[in-house]
Amino acid sequence: MSILLVDDNPVNLFVIEKILRNAGYSNCVPLKSAVELFDYLQLDSSDPNYVPVDLILLDIMMPEIDGIEACRRIQQVERLKDVPVIFITALEDMNILAEALDVGGMDYITKPINKIELLARIRVALRLKYEKDWHDQQEEKLRTELDLATQVQRSLLNPPLKEKNIQIQVSHLPSFKLAGDMYYWNKIDDHRYAVILFDMMGHGLSSSLVCMFISSVLRESIKRHVDPVPVIKELNRYMTLLYNPKNFTNYYFTAIYLVIDTEKKTVEYVNAGHPPGYVFVDGKTLLSLERGSSAVGFFEQIDVHKSVIHYENEIQLLLFTDGVIEANGTEEEQMLDRLRTLAAQKWEAIDSPIHLVLPEDQHANQPDDMCIVMIKAQVTK
Template sequence: MSILIVDDNKVNLFVIEKILKRAGYNDFVSLTSAREMFNYLDADTPSPKETSVDIILLDIMMPEIDGIEACRRLQEIPHLKDIPVIFVTALEDSNKVAEALDVGGIDYIMKPINKVDLLARIRVGLRLKYEKDWHRKQDEKIRNELDLSMQVQSSLLSEPVETEKLLIKASYLPANKLAGDMYYWHRIDEHRSAIIMLDMMGHGISASLVCMYISSVLRDALRTYTDPVRVITELNRWMNLLNKPESPVHYYFTAISMIIDTENKTVEYVNAGHPPGYALLDGDKVFALSTGCCPVGFFPEMDVKKNTISFEDRIQILLFTDGVMEALEKDDVNGLDKIRSAVSKGWLDCRTSSPIDFLLPSELQRDQPDDMCVVFIQAQ
């Protein structure tokens, strides 16, 4: 524990030092100006070391830089702003004292200094510093755990596919470090590929945890079943194992699951409560992949309906989560109409572009309240 005393009057420094020594506080440093204080704290160092100062006793009336301005500057320095500042002043101007507290001071003591008052305020300040340090360490621990979770979640997403017959790419923009959106694809055989996109209820940590829970089931389901109906039915079974009657929250997700067959030129799909997605067939016909059943996890049993699209030459499909629609609608446009229009423009070159760039300008891709995900598919 270290106390920093800053006062241009050496008599005041002597008095405070005596009080601290008699109370058992021997780790303190006395300075005579705010400039000395900033130098001692490495305030102007680009890569400052962790400070050992636990509390600052700061005089208000000092030449060059007064205590109020010094405290204001401390609050602007990340590694110093959490040090409690107690003002020591002879001023009886309540407006000046209020200003001192407004800039970041936690308390004040009047001169001449009363020993009991000073020690009581120091104890309060030290408790506050301890609590701030504890919360800072906890926050750092949580950030590290979130970073690891983000890496794990990202590793579950599929890599792009680029072959002569098939192109699959995705854009993935979580609102926070962890997201409730997910996509995955699996090559069944030489001609068929299974693809799924899902959007878990909510976003953030809870949605991502449920997302990771379902991811292993999802991978097994896409590898085991060659029918989107079976895939969605299996995922619903697992979601209902999670949704116990006594659970305070009922989790569900929307999804589009499909099988693309480049030999037979077909797309079989199930839309479980998800935004429709759009397909451009043979360069001129736009087809909406409309909802065929309720979201996964709503009910123990689902009446799952499958649809089939046939194409003669080639097909282009754009799947997206509702965060993309909401971002578009901030510009006072209908999100679905905007996406349908982008798809209808013709065969898009996505090999060198991110799929979301076809839908959203860069300024709408940042700082959105919901996760955003776009999957782009071309088959021929």
């Protein structure tokens, strides 16, 4: 622990240092002016003589640079602005004392110094500093863990898929570092592809953790079942395992899961309470992916109904989460019209889906996660 004592009067320095050392504060550094204070504080943290400062006792009335100006300058240094400053003064001018507190001082003590009062105010200042340091350390730890969780979640996201008979592209924009929207696709065999887009209730840390849990189990479920009906039912079973009647919030998610068969030229899908999504069949017919079950995890048992779409030459699928529909407070029907228009256009190349719906300046600071998946399958010779 290091306490700096700054006073141009050597008698005051001697008295204060003696009081502190007798009270067990052994690491006290007496300084005769603000200039000496600045010189001391400029010691680099890599210097072997550097000791972190826990508290500064600062006289107000000093030549050249007074205590108020010294405190003002200290507050402008990032690594020093949280060091508590207690002013020591013989002044009784309330305006000056108010200014001293306004520039960043935590407290003040008037001269002549009362030993009991001095030690009590030091104990309060140090306790507040230690509490703030503890919270800062916890926040830094949380930021580190959050960054790691963000990296883990991003590693679960698939890269674009570009093969001769199918292309998949996605835009995934979390409103927070961690997202509640997730997508996944898996090549089952030479001609079958499973694709899922799901949106966990809420967003932020808790929904993202549940999201990553489901993202891990759905991979095995898709490999084991493939067919949309048993996959959705199994995901529902996993979600209900998380149910706790003591929790204020229990999670569920909406999803569209589909299997594209480029040999049979079919798309089998289940829409589990998700926004509809659109399908453009053979450049002629625009269809909506209607719901085939309730949201996943909402009920212990759910009825799941699969739908099948056939195509002859090519099929385009546009999937999206509700964050896209609600972007920037846009009227829902207006955004759906924009998405339907996009879905009914012939896609020569799939690049960045979000840019086709929202301008660049509207991508950030959205209230909800946004995800758009564009899929195009075609018959090739």
